[in-house]
Amino acid sequence: MRYNTRMASVGRTVQSAIYRAGSFGRRPTVPTDGGQLETAAERAMSRRAFGYVAGSAGGEATARANRAAFDRWSIVPRVLAGTPERDLGVELLGRRHDLPLLLSPIGVLSSAHEDADVGAARAGRTAGMTPVLSTQASRPMEEVAAALGGSDFWYQLYWSSDDDLAASLVSRAEACGAEALVVTLDTAYLGWRPRDLDLGHLPFARGEGIAQYTSDPVFRRLVEARVAASAGTDPGPQPRPTPAAVRTLLAMSRNHPGPTRDNVRSPVPRAAVETFLDVFSNPSLTWDDVPRLREMTSLPVVLKGLLHPDDATRAVEAGVDGVWVSNHGGRQVDRSVGALDALPGVVDAVRATGSAVPVLFDSGVRSGADAFVALALGASAVGIGRPYVYGLALAGEPGAAEVLRHIAAELDLTMGLAGCPTLADVTRDRLRTSP
Numbered sequence: 137m138r139y140n141t142r143m144a145s146v147g148r149t150v151q152s153a154i155y156r157a158g159s160f161g162r163r164p165t166v167p168t169d170g171g172q173l174e175t176a177a178e179r180a181m182s183r184r185a186f187g188y189v190a191g192s193a194g195g196e197a198t199a200r201a202n203r204a205a206f207d208r209w210s211i212v213p214r215v216l217a218g219t220p221e222r223d224l225g226v227e228l229l230g231r232r233h234d235l236p237l238l239l240s241p242i243g244v245l246s247s248a249h250e251d252a253d254v255g256a257a258r259a260g261r262t263a264g265m266t267p268v269l270s271t272q273a274s275r276p277m278e279e280v281a282a283a284l285g286g287s288d289f290w291y292q293l294y295w296s297s298d299d300d301l302a303a304s305l306v307s308r309a310e311a312c313g314a315e316a317l318v319v320t321l322d323t324a325y326l327g328w329r330p331r332d333l334d335l336g337h338l339p340f341a342r343g344e345g346i347a348q349y350t351s352d353p354v355f356r357r358l359v360e361a362r363v364a365a366s367a368g369t370d371p372g373p374q375p376r377p378t379p380a381a382v383r384t385l386l387a388m389s390r391n392h393p394g395p396t397r398d399n400v401r402s403p404v405p406r407a408a409v410e411t412f413l414d415v416f417s418n419p420s421l422t423w424d425d426v427p428r429l430r431e432m433t434s435l436p437v438v439l440k441g442l443l444h445p446d447d448a449t450r451a452v453e454a455g456v457d458g459v460w461v462s463n464h465g466g467r468q469v470d471r472s473v474g475a476l477d478a479l480p481g482v483v484d485a486v487r488a489t490g491s492a493v494p495v496l497f498d499s500g501v502r503s504g505a506d507a508f509v510a511l512a513l514g515a516s517a518v519g520i521g522r523p524y525v526y527g528l529a530l531a532g533e534p535g536a537a538e539v540l541r542h543i544a545a546e547l548d549l550t551m552g553l554a555g556c557p558t559l560a561d562v563t564r565d566r567l568r569t570s571p
C-alpha cells in the first residue's frame with residue numbers, strides 16, 4: 137500500500153495498523169525505535185556487513201556529534217492549533233513530493249540483503265519517498281529504474297577521475313529516468329574507517345557495490361584495455377593462494393556480470409576491481425570544474441556533502457539547483473562538525489544570496505522527531521540513511537518500507553501534536569535549545 141500523505145494522516149494510519157495487528161498477536165517486523173532497530177540489525181547481519189554500514193571514521197566522534205546535535209534542540213508544542221490533517225507535501229526541484237523525506241544514497245546494499253537497491257528503492261516508493269540511487273550500487277540503475285516502473289528517483293554521482301566515465305553514468309541516469317543528479321563531494325578519498333580496516337574488509341575489492349561500473353560501456357572499455365595491456369606480460373612469482381584469497385576471487389567472480397564459472401577463469405573480474413579502484417574519485421576537482429557538470433546534464437544538480445556556509449554560497453553562485461548538508465553519516469572526517477550543527481549556517485548563507493534553492497539534510501536522523509527538528513532548522517527535506525538499511529537487513533524490501541513508514545508516521549504525529557498542519561508551520565520558533 138502506498139500512503140497518500142495528503143489525504144490521510146499517515147501517522148494515525150500506521151499507528152492504528154500496528155495496534156490492530158497487535159491485538160491479533162502480531163508485532164511490527166522491525167523495531168519502531170531507532171536504537172533498537174540498529175541492535176536488531178546487528179544480530180541479523182554478518183560482522184563485516186554490519187561493520188561496513190554502522191562504522192564511521194576514526195574514533196567515530198563525528199557520528200556521536202551527529203546525534204548529540206539533535207539532543208541540543210527541544211520541540212515546544214503548541215496546542216489548540218486545529219490539526220485534524222496534515223499536509224506534508226513539499227515542492228522540490230520542480231515536483232511536488234508527498235513527504236519531505238528522501239532515501240539517502242547508500243552503496244553496497246547487497247551486503248544487507250539480496251533485495252539490495254531494487255528492494256530499497258521500491259520500499260521508498262511504497263512509503264512515498266524518493267530514492268536516491270548510489271553510484272556504488274549493487275544493481276545497475278537501469279534494473280532499479282525498471283523495477284520502479286516509472287516512479288521517480290534521483291541519481292547520486294561520484295565524479296570519477298575519468299570524465300568520460302562520469303559523463304556516461306550521467307547520461308545513463310538521464311536515459312533511465314532520473315529526475316535529478318546529486319553529486320557527492322565529501323568522498324574524494326574513503327575516510328579512515330577502523331571497523332573495516334581491522335577486518336581488512338573493503339566490499340569493492342570483492343567486486344561488491346560496483347554494478348554501475350561493470351554495466352557501463354566506458355568502464356568496460358577501460359577494463360578491456362587493462363586486460364589487453366597485461367596480456368603476455370610476466371606477472372612474476374605468484375604467492376601461494378590462501379583460502380581467503382580464493383574466497384575473494386570467488387566473490388569477485390560471483391559479483392561480476394555473467395556466469396560465475398566463466399568469470400573464475402577470466403582475468404576480467406579482477407581487472408574490473410583494479411580499474412574501479414583507479415578511477416573511483418577525482419581528488420583534483422575544484423569549484424572551476426562545476427560548470428562542466430552543467431555541460432554533462434540538463435538535470436537539476438544538487439551538491440551533497442556541504443558543511444561550511446561559504447561552500448554553500450559558492451555552490452549557489454555556481455548555479456546549482458540545491459545543496460545537501462551532510463557529513464556522510466560521520467564516515468569521512470572524524471571530529472567533524474555535527475551535520476545538524478552546520479545546518480542553520482548553511483541555510484542562512486543560501487538564503488542570504490536571495491536564492492530559494494532547496495537545502496537538503498542528512499546524517500544522524502533516526503526518527504520522525506529528528507526529521508521535524510531538521511525541517512524546523514530550515515531543511516527543505518531530510519535524507520534517511522542507515523535506518524532503512526537496517527530494515528532491509530532484517531526483512532528485505534518490506535522491512536525497509538516499514539522503517540520508512542514508521543519515520544514518516546512519527547513525523548506526521550509530531551507535526552500534529554506540535555500544532556503544525558503544514559511544513560510551512562515547522563519553523564525555528566518551534567524549537568528551543570536544550571539546557
Ligand SMILES: Cc1cc2nc3c(=O)[nH]c(=O)nc-3n(C[C@H](O)[C@H](O)[C@H](O)COP(=O)(O)O)c2cc1C
Nearest residue numbers: 189240241242243270320464465499500501521522
Ligand atoms: C553504508 C553506507 C554507504 C553509503 N554510501 C553512500 C554512497 O554511495 N553515496 C553517497 O553519496 N553517500 C553514501 N553514504 C552516505 C549517506 O548518503 C548519508 O549521507 C548517511 O548515511 C547519513 O548518515 P546516517 O545514515 O547516519 O543518518 C553511505 C552511508 C552508509 C552508512
